[in-house]
Amino acid sequence: MRLALHQLAAEQRMFWRSREAAIFIFIFPLLLYALLVSVYSQRIKVDGAKVASADFLLAGLFGYGAANTAFAGLAIILVGRRETGALKRLRATPLPPSTYIVAVILSTLVVFAVQSVALLALGSGLFGASAPANSLGFAGAVVLGVACFAGMGIGTAALIRSADGASAVVNVVLLPMAFLSGSFGPRTDLPEFLRAVADVLPLTYFLEIVNGVYLHGESLFSDLGAVAVVAAWGLAGVLVALRHFSWMPRT
Amino acid sequence: MPDPAIVVDDLRKSYNGLEAVGGISFEVAEGEVFGLLGPNGAGKTTTVEILEGYRPRDGGHVSVLGFDPGRTPREFRERIGVVLQQSELVSNLTVRELLRIFAGYYAQHRDVGEVVELVGLTEKRDARINSLSGGQRRRVDLALALVGDPDLIFLDEPTTGFDPAARRTAWDMIRSLRSLGKTILLTTHYLDEAQQLADRLAVISSGRIVRLGTPEELIGAGGSVEIRFRRNGEPVVIETEEPTSVLHELTSQALADGLELEHLEVRRPTLEDVYLELVEEERSEA
Numbered sequence: 001m002r003l004a005l006h007q008l009a010a011e012q013r014m015f016w017r018s019r020e021a022a023i024f025i026f027i028f029p030l031l032l033y034a035l036l037v038s039v040y041s042q043r044i045k046v047d048g049a050k051v052a053s054a055d056f057l058l059a060g061l062f063g064y065g066a067a068n069t070a071f072a073g074l075a076i077i078l079v080g081r082r083e084t085g086a087l088k089r090l091r092a093t094p095l096p097p098s099t100y101i102v103a104v105i106l107s108t109l110v111v112f113a114v115q116s117v118a119l120l121a122l123g124s125g126l127f128g129a130s131a132p133a134n135s136l137g138f139a140g141a142v143v144l145g146v147a148c149f150a151g152m153g154i155g156t157a158a159l160i161r162s163a164d165g166a167s168a169v170v171n172v173v174l175l176p177m178a179f180l181s182g183s184f185g186p187r188t189d190l191p192e193f194l195r196a197v198a199d200v201l202p203l204t205y206f207l208e209i210v211n212g213v214y215l216h217g218e219s220l221f222s223d224l225g226a227v228a229v230v231a232a233w234g235l236a237g238v239l240v241a242l243r244h245f246s247w248m249p250r251t
Numbered sequence: 252m253p254d255p256a257i258v259v260d261d262l263r264k265s266y267n268g269l270e271a272v273g274g275i276s277f278e279v280a281e282g283e284v285f286g287l288l289g290p291n292g293a294g295k296t297t298t299v300e301i302l303e304g305y306r307p308r309d310g311g312h313v314s315v316l317g318f319d320p321g322r323t324p325r326e327f328r329e330r331i332g333v334v335l336q337q338s339e340l341v342s343n344l345t346v347r348e349l350l351r352i353f354a355g356y357y358a359q360h361r362d363v364g365e366v367v368e369l370v371g372l373t374e375k376r377d378a379r380i381n382s383l384s385g386g387q388r389r390r391v392d393l394a395l396a397l398v399g400d401p402d403l404i405f406l407d408e409p410t411t412g413f414d415p416a417a418r419r420t421a422w423d424m425i426r427s428l429r430s431l432g433k434t435i436l437l438t439t440h441y442l443d444e445a446q447q448l449a450d451r452l453a454v455i456s457s458g459r460i461v462r463l464g465t466p467e468e469l470i471g472a473g474g475s476v477e478i479r480f481r482r483n484g485e486p487v488v489i490e491t492e493e494p495t496s497v498l499h500e501l502t503s504q505a506l507a508d509g510l511e512l513e514h515l516e517v518r519r520p521t522l523e524d525v526y527l528e529l530v531e532e533e534r535s536e537a
Contacts, residue, residue: 003356010352017343084339092303092333093356093399094325248305 003095007103008110015111025073026115029065030122033057036184037127046186051215054129059214060183062119063207066145067178069112072170074104074153075160083163087247097247101154109146116142130215137213140220144227145206148234152202155237158244162251177203202233256281256316256403256434257302263310264297271297273458274311279436279451281402284429286449287438290530294458295438296336296407302436303333303405316403329357332396336407336438340388342380346372349380349391350398357399370394370424386417393424403434410444422447442523456530469525476519480512 015021040053081087090100116138123129132138156173160166178184180194181203187195198204205226212218221227257279264272272294279285287295300306302313304320304327313320318327342349347363354360367376370390375383380391389409396404406425410418425448428435439445445452446466454462454469462469476494478501480487491497494517505512 006352006355010355013348014342014344080341084341085335086341088305089333089335089395091305092328092331093353094328094358095356096325 003099004103004106007095007100008106011103011107012110015107021073021077025069026111026118029061029068029115030118032064032184033061033119033122034126036061037123040185044186045188047188052129054123054127055215056186057184058119058123058129059207059210060185062116062141062214063145063181063203063210064178064183065115065119066112066142066206067149067174067203069115070105070108070146070149071153071156072174073111074108074150075156075170076166078104078154078157079160079166080163082157082246083249083251085249088249091247105146105150108150109143112146113142132214133217134213134219137218137220138210141206141210141213144209144220144230148202148206148230151234151237151241153237154245155240158241158246177201180204181207183207202230205229253281254317255279256283257285257436258314259298259302259311260313261311262298262301262308262313264294264301264306264308270458272301275453275455275458275460276311277453277460277463279434281434282429282432284425284435284437284448284450286445286452287436287455288440288442288445288449288452288526289455290440293455295440295455298455299405299407299436299438303331304328329359329399330402332399332401332404334392334396334404334406334409336411340380340391345377345379346383346391346394347376350394353395354398359400360398361400363398366394366398369397369427371420386413386420389413389417389421390424393421397428401433403436404428406435406437408439409437410439410441418444442521442526446522454526454529461529461532462525466522470520470522476517478515478517480515482513486514 015025036057037054040057042053043050044053044056046056078087091097120129120131124131156170157166160169180187180190180198181201182198183203187198187204190198208223208226209220209230212222213220255278257277259278260276262272262275263270275294275298277285287298289295297306301308302315302320304323307321316327316330318324320327340349344352346367350363350366354363364373364376367373370393372387372390372394375387380388383391393409409425410421413421422444425435425437437445437448449466451463451465452469453460475490475492478489478491478494478498480501489497489501498517501512
C-alpha cells in the first residue's frame with residue numbers, strides 16, 4: 001500500500017512534467033471539445049430528439065478522453081518503458097509488479113478525473129453545457145471508463161512489438177473507434193455496415209452509459225448489458241496482458 | 252569461510268533448441284570481483300540474466316546470496332543491484348528525484364546524497380536526466396543500482412560505448428565499490444577491463460567456460476614466451492617455454508657472428524593473446 005502510493009506519486013510527477021503527455025493526453029480532448037462545439041449548431045438531432053450540442057459533445061469527448069488517456073496513453077507509455085529497458089530495471093527492484101501496475105492505473109485514473117472536471121468546467125463555463133444529472137454516477141463512469149480502457153491499453157501494449165509503431169497502432173484503433181462510436185458527432189448518419197462495426201466497440205456502450213448518467217440522471221448500472229460489454233473488453237485486455245505482457249525489451 | 256555469494260553448477264539454457272549456455276559451473280566468493288569474459292553471443296548475458304532472476308533456466312543448480320533467483324523472491328531483490336547493458340534512461344525527472352523514487356522501493360536504502368556523490372554527480376544532482384551526457388546517464392544507472400545498498404552488484408558491459416577517459420572513471424568507481432566490500436559480477440568483452448578489475452575470470456565461448464582463474468593464472472596457463480627479432484629485415488618469432496636458454500643461445504650466436512639482433516623483444520603473452528587463442532580453439536572444435 002505504501003509502495004503503491006509511493007509509485008503513484010512518482011507516476012504523477014513524471015506525467016505532469018512531460019510536456020507531450022500533458023498536451024496530447026490532457027489538453028487535446030479539451031481542445032477538441034471547444035472546437036467541435038464551435039463548429040456544430042446549438043442543437044443537434046440525435047436519434048430523432050434535439051439535444052444541446054454542448055451536452056452531446058461533452059459526453060462524447062468525455063468518452064474519447066477516457067479511451068485517449070487510459071487506452072492510448074497507457075499503451076504508448078508502457079511500450080516505451082518496456083523498450084527502453086525501464087520495466088526491466090524495475091523488475092530487479094523489490095517493487096512488486098502488481099503494485100507497479102496498480103499504481104500506473106491509479107495514476108491514469110487521477111489524470112482522467114482531473115480532465116473530467118476540467119471538461120465540465122469548460123463546458124458549463126464557456127458553452128452552457130449542463131451539469132451531470134447524476135453526479136455520483138458520472139464519477140462512477142470515470143472509474144468504469146479508466147478500468148475498461150486501461151485493461152485494453154495494457155493488453156494492447158503486450159501485443160505491440162516496437163516503440164516506433166506504438167503511437168501509430170494505437171491511433172489507428174482509437175480515432176476510428178471514436179468516430180464510429182459517436183464521440184465527435186451523432187452516429188445517425190453512419191452507413192449500415194459501419195453501424196454494425198460500431199455496435200461491438202466498447203466506446204459505443206460506454207457513451208450510452210455516460211449519456212444515461214450525465215443527461216438523464218440514470219444510475220451507472222441501469223443498462224447492465226452495456227456495462228457487461230464494457231467490462232468484457234477490459235477483461236479481454238487483461239487476459240491478453242496476463243498471457244503476453246513482457247518486462248523485457250522485445251527489440 | 253563464509254558461503255560463496257554465487258554458486259552456479261552445470262547451468263544450462265537453450266532458446267528454441269539452440270543451446271546458449273551448455274553446462275557452466277563457477278563460484279563467486281563474497282567481496283570478490285568476478286569477470287565473465289567472452290565474445291558477443293558467447294552466453295554471458297544469458298548467464299547473468301538467469302542469475303538476476305530475469306530468465307528461467309533449463310537445467311543445473313543456481314544459488315545467489317543463498318536464494319534461487321528463478322523464484323525471484325522480494326528479499327533477494329532487496330539485496331542485488333543491476334546495471335543493465337541495454338537501457339536508456341529517458342526521464343524528465345532530476346537525478347535526485349529519480350534516485351529518491353528508487354530508494355523508496357527498498358526496505359533499507361542508502362542516503363541519496365551519498366550515492367550521488369559516490370558516482371560523482373553531485374554537481375548534476377538537480378539536473379534533468381534528459382539533459383545529461385551519455386556517460387553521466389550511465390553513472391545514474393550505476394547510482395540506481397547502488398541506492399538499495401546491495402550486497403551483490405551485476406554489471407553487464409558497464410563501459411561499452413565509453414570514451415577512454417570515461418572508462419577510466421568507471422573503472423575507478425567499480426574499484427571503489429569493491430573497497431566497500433560489495434561482491435561484483437562483471438561481464439565484458441574488453442580484455443583490459445577484465446584484467447584491470449576482476450579478481451578472477453571465467454572465459455566463456457559458445458556457452459561453455461574454457462578457462463577459469465585469476466588474470467595472472469590465465470596468462471601463466473599459456474606457458475610459453477615469445478622472442479621476436481629481425482634477421483635481414485625479416486621478422487622471426489620463437490615461442491618457447493624455456494626463454495633463458497633459448498635467449499642465451501641466440502645472443503651468443505649473434506655475438507660470435509658479430510651480428511645485431513634487431514628489434515629484439517621478449518614478451519609474455521598478454522591476456523588478449525591467451526583469450527584469442529582460447530576462443531579460436533573453441534571455434535575450430537565446434
